Every structure is written in C-alpha cells, then in structure tokens.
Amino acid sequence: MRIFVGQGWYDFATPFFAAEYALTRTGLPQDRIEWRYYDSGHMMYIRDQHRKALSADEREFIRAR
Numbered sequence: 001m002r003i004f005v006g007q008g009w010y011d012f013a014t015p016f017f018a019a020e021y022a023l024t025r026t027g028l029p030q031d032r033i034e035w036r037y038y039d040s041g042h043m044m045y046i047r048d049q050h051r052k053a054l055s056a057d058e059r060e061f062i063r064a065r
Contacts (some may be wrong), residue, residue: 003033004061006041006054034061 005019022035036057044050 001028001032001060002065003028004036004058006034006036006038006044006057008038008042008044008050010039011041014042 003023004024007016007019009016020035024030036054038044038050038053040047040050044054
C-alpha cells in the first residue's frame with residue numbers, strides 16, 4: 001500500500017500536523033507515504049495554482065506505482 005497525503009500549511013478547520021501524527025503511529029513503512037504541502041488551507045483545490053499543483057502531484061503519484 002502507498003499513501004498520498006496532500007495538505008495546506010494554513011488551516012483553521014483541521015489541526016496542522018494531525019495527519020503526520022496519525023500516520024507515523026500506524027506501523028506503516030514511512031517510505032510508503034508521500035507528503036505534499038501547499039501554500040493554502042485544507043481546500044487547496046479552490047485556487048487555480050494550488051489545484052493545478054495538487055492535480056500534478058496526484059498524477060505523478062499514481063503513475064509512479
């Protein structure tokens with residue numbers, strides 16, 4: 001299993017670092033988790049530049065299997 005985690009740096013709705021905290025305690029090999037950060041909140045798909053970056057990162061992740 002591989003996991004893609006995309007998250008924004010600025011977020012008032014969800015606690016920053018919650019994904020890291022949760023996923024580093026699962027026992028999953030950390031090299032199977034890909035972390036990407038965006039200069040936005042938790043809805044990085046709202047602004048065109050962040051949506052394009054998220055889309056490109058997701059495509060890269062899927063193609064890299």
